[in-house]
Amino acid sequence: MARPSIVPIALTVDDRTGYTLWAPPWEEDGEEWQAFLGTSEDDRASVHLFPTPAALAAFCRTRTDHDLADHPVWPVVVGLGAADLTPDDDHRYDLDGVYDIAAENPDRWAVEELAATVDIVSRLAECLDTGDEDDLTDDEELTDTDDDRDVDADVELDRRPDAEVERGGEFGSLAELVARPEIGSLGLGVDAFVGRAGEDAWLGVGAALDDLWEDVLEELGAHLDWTGGGTVALADYPSAEEAAEAEDDLADEDVDVAPTGATAAGATPVSAIARPGRIRANPSQVAEAAKFWEAVGILPVEVVVPEGAGVTLRCYVEDEARFLGRNGEVFVFPSPEQLTRFCAGDEEHDLTEIASWPEVADTDTPPLPAEQDRYDLTELTDVMAEVADGAAGLVPHRAIAQPVEGVRDIAEYAGLDRVEQLLRPTEPLGRAVARAEVEPDAPLRAEDAAAVRAAWDEVVTQVSGALVFRD
Template identity: 65%
Template sequence: MARPSIVPIALTLDDRTGYTLWAPPWEEDGEEWQAFLGSTVDLPADINDDDPEAPGPTAVVHLFPSPAALAAFCRVSTDHDLADHPVWPVVATLGPEDLTPDEDHRFDLDGVYDVVAENPDRWAVDELAATLDIVGRLAECCETPVDDDDDDDEDDDDETAFESVAELVSRPEVAALGLGIDAFLGRDGEGAWARLGTAVDELWEDVLEELDDHLDWTGAGTVTTEDYPSAAEEAEARAAEPEDDDEDDDEDLDDAPARPAAGSTAAAPAEAATAGIRTIRGGSELAATPAAVAAAQEFWEAVGILPVEVVVPEGQGVTLRCYVEDRARFLGREGQVFVFPTPVALARFCAGDEAHDLTEIASWAEVADTDTLPLPADQDRYDLVEISEVLAEVAQGAGGLVELRALLQPVEGVLDLAEYAELPRVQQQLAADAPLGRVVARAETDPRAPLSAEEAPALVTAWQQIVDDIGTALVFRSDLAR
């Protein structure tokens, strides 16, 4: 999981665009957190309601009509859910240019109907996946916990303010968005896209209504709704802006450790970090939504065979792994691990009759028969390329660039692969008396210690040999990609 960071985002709804900040999920003290720039407020009763009653403490996300207004708020305000975030001291010093979202962090909620009305293409699928993902995250962070002291006979409907959001993101067609355009090709794919459109038609207005109660368009009382230009005016103004050649101005912002705010837009904790330490790339290249991964994990954990993702210089793909008498066993044969470009391709293989080393596992029949896609969880993703890049940077003199704990998850993956494929050189490089093995042992006892520039050159050579050896054990299967 990535280190704590904060990114600017923009939401377009009801013909206006609001700017705010999002802290993507990170881990701290074994708990996961994420949050938006927001707070908990006491909303007044709606006098237009048939039975007006004050809703009580409500989590809201503060929105602003421009990055400049957002920056002005961040400079002076600490009464919000991000005030104790590890990188907030950095954010509070930034100007409008640094708080302007990139295109990947602009979410047009008004445009969802138009997207599903068109034939699917890669851009439409990616846009819908991102929009529905951020909607799910907003709902998760703004959800009010159920009070244990509430009456037992309280209606179940009162337990969540986001029933329509929950229903929509639980649809299998929404989960399939994370798989990309391949999920919507062919006759089955066309049907899935049509069902997705139907789900949006049925639920989207209710989704927006649920969100609207938690979106504060006054910027915590610093602006008015009249300050917002229309979406068309906003787009015209952006088109008139000169292009910025600085590609990294609005990347994730990282700094010093602290515990996240306890306000109710902070939904579960994350790892703190040290100023200047490089952000390790997080999240799967397969881009499945968190809801889809969580739903899939229930099945795969039950059968005791887990999807894993491996990233090496030759490519990225998914395979399956289980443990037999505490020894790793992968989907493969004779020490060769079969790796597939997508979960769909992997599922097709599993449904076939080709021989491999998992067929004798007692639960394999369930795997071969399931329609649950093999979506890897974050903890089962092993990016060997990212660590190579970071080690090289440290070896070139950038001491303190990465914390030792960044090595632990990739090393876990290569040890399993080396055990299955019988790669003795990998195990030798990670032995307790080898330079890399000593660093990994230190990472287990002092995970937040930075890697020094002095010890990195030896690690670069050792890690490269490991990556090369692992590459010899992977067989990238493209025969079932379609």
């Protein structure tokens, strides 16, 4: 059975960044649970925050008086260091920055970042609301997993995919915020904000945040323990900018390619279905490089297939994907440096005619893929195998979404008709993809995974045949 996971996250509030741990929903004794690193005293639940990943790691090594101590993979977390407990880009939530994001144009990144921020705050609220059981909605009912658990002293909440924060409770402002239809539209992606109606919806998102976000932060702030369970002081916290610089010092300054299967010590058992990309760089390097690549409209993309892993470039021309390649073949390079050398050469390819290509050919900005542009097709293969072998309830449909996004683009560019057939809504894989769009948290069932797995294996074979590994 697939293992539950514990993921390091960072929260930025009031120009202070705190690090903690989140256990995404997992199944135990027939119930679905999620939790954060925290405790409850006098009927008030709190999440422990730490000024650095190192302080978080030190707490994990020495303390067991918290609600993750009996999590199935906690023994692994105890042995992890600061580098292993440093969040990736997808698990950093800037609660101060929502107004700035809402003021931007509603592109994919802005919509996804706002949606992720509202989602993590909702998950925190669901776990931290210690209201009486009778005051909870049917979908929020607290449950025990064994006779030794005390509901009032545990921040773990049985969270089903349709759970919501109750209006009028400890997080009433948050409940009011997420009930706004414009906020609900964030989960539909950037397409919900296209056209005149979409523009109005995006303005509605900004208006909702203006009305309620400060109240939401006040509600949440009452449950944030910035002392790390009494192990640190507020004076230990750097500013958000200083925290980012400290992480840069922790990370390797050189961009390199991690060997196949190489991850931080213990990373695989901690997060069985969220392994890092093969092209490794610290977050500030990726963010700095993204300024150039987004400006030219051509983005670095990482693809991982059974035959290997590498980086390429992709843009969209009249909403159709176009890759660095020729005649339907995608050129993939084992490192950003090798891709950069190719771009500076004079070989003809399908991006040569793009207006901004001369800037790409002349730049020394490394092509570092952002997290949303990494497509590990082998990871989903492994996930499908685990689910088919009985890991039902541990893998949500959302695990399908990002790999399929990359597959669709490559299939479109390479003319892979068979892939398009397998992704039709009438086919098992297509049905799973469709459900991932409307019910991303719905767990994959073992009986569905077998058929989906066979189709996905064929998709991966097709896509692998369109990749040409260059050096």
